[in-house]
Amino acid sequence: MNYIEAVFLCNPHSEIITEVLSAELADIGFESFVDTETGSTAYIQESLYNKEAIDLVLENFPLESKITYTVSLIEGRDWNEEWEKNYFKPLIIDDRCIIQSTFHNEPASYEYNIYIDPKMAFGTGHHQTTELMIREILNMDFTGKSVLDMGCGTAILGILASMRGADPILAIDIDEWAYDNAKENLDLNKVSNIDVQIGGADLLTGAQTFDVILANINRNILLNDIHVYASVLNPEGILFMSGFYTEDIPALTDECNKHGLTFVHSNNKDNWANVKFIKKGLV
Numbered sequence: 001m002n003y004i005e006a007v008f009l010c011n012p013h014s015e016i017i018t019e020v021l022s023a024e025l026a027d028i029g030f031e032s033f034v035d036t037e038t039g040s041t042a043y044i045q046e047s048l049y050n051k052e053a054i055d056l057v058l059e060n061f062p063l064e065s066k067i068t069y070t071v072s073l074i075e076g077r078d079w080n081e082e083w084e085k086n087y088f089k090p091l092i093i094d095d096r097c098i099i100q101s102t103f104h105n106e107p108a109s110y111e112y113n114i115y116i117d118p119k120m121a122f123g124t125g126h127h128q129t130t131e132l133m134i135r136e137i138l139n140m141d142f143t144g145k146s147v148l149d150m151g152c153g154t155a156i157l158g159i160l161a162s163m164r165g166a167d168p169i170l171a172i173d174i175d176e177w178a179y180d181n182a183k184e185n186l187d188l189n190k191v192s193n194i195d196v197q198i199g200g201a202d203l204l205t206g207a208q209t210f211d212v213i214l215a216n217i218n219r220n221i222l223l224n225d226i227h228v229y230a231s232v233l234n235p236e237g238i239l240f241m242s243g244f245y246t247e248d249i250p251a252l253t254d255e256c257n258k259h260g261l262t263f264v265h266s267n268n269k270d271n272w273a274n275v276k277f278i279k280k281g282l283v
């Protein structure tokens with residue numbers, strides 16, 4: 001498969017600027033990002049490359065930075081595989097949980113040992129939002145809880161919830177790659193109580209309800225779908241969300257309040273945030 005390599009130069013340059021740039025490029029099909037001293041190098045399948053879409057992202061870029069870019073073709077290389085091999089390093093969270101790939105050989109000596117071969121799917125634990133969600137799962141009792149992993153990506157969150165005693169678990173992602181990859185990762189981790197489905201919130205008809213919902217997606221999709229999540233959450237159920245910035249918390253809180261969900265707390269890392277809400281039972 002051919003890839004386009006796009007080298008972005010940001011002036012001025014900061015971590016937040018490259019993070020926002022990566023998030024916006026991901027929305028138009030870029031799939032791997034490498035931070036550089038002056039910006040970011042990003043990769044997209046040749047068939048998905050669209051110059052107008054990039055120019056639009058740069059034109060409407062929300063932060064103060066002049067961003068220019070150059071592109072070149074990389075022939076016949078699976079860039080994602082290269083990214084995995086060169087940049088996906090084992091990640092240890094709070095000395096309790098290790099996330100590594102099958103080509104790493106770290107000892108599986110932690111409380112939770114997770115193997116992820118991410119292919120194209122998001123969720124190696126290296127993104128701040130995944131890490132924030134992992135911490136929430138480590139800090140809550142999941143024994144016997146029914147869980148929805150919405151926007152599951154690699155299914156990393158569902159897998160950890162399963163290891164923490166959750167059952168049953170439904171994992172949903174709109175992306176076919178994520179669906180295939182989630183299934184592979186369930187096998188790798190010998191997790192058998194997660195049902196994976198392709199689709200969006202329209203799959204949540206109410207036939208199945210949940211004690212906990214994990215949704216690490218993005219601000220706009222969450223704002224759009226919170227009412228559906230609220231409708232399939234059991235009384236006293238918990239909604240954890242991430243995939244947005246700290247400044248998005250008030251808008252998400254307003255929407256949650258409209259649907260009977262009460263704010264419990266939030267955490268953040270590098271301006272990325274996660275929030276916890278509870279659905280108060282009937283008094």
Ligand SMILES: C[S@@+](CC[C@H](N)C(=O)[O-])C[C@H]1O[C@@H](n2cnc3c(N)ncnc32)[C@H](O)[C@@H]1O
Pocket residue numbers: 121122123124125129130133150151152153154155156157172173174175178199200201216217218221243
């Ligand atoms: C930020 S990634 C999170 C992956 C993983 N849960 C994690 O925490 O690392 C968001 C995922 O949501 C999926 N997604 C995007 N829109 C969605 C929607 N409307 N419904 C379900 N999944 C969606 C994407 O395909 C992507 O895999």
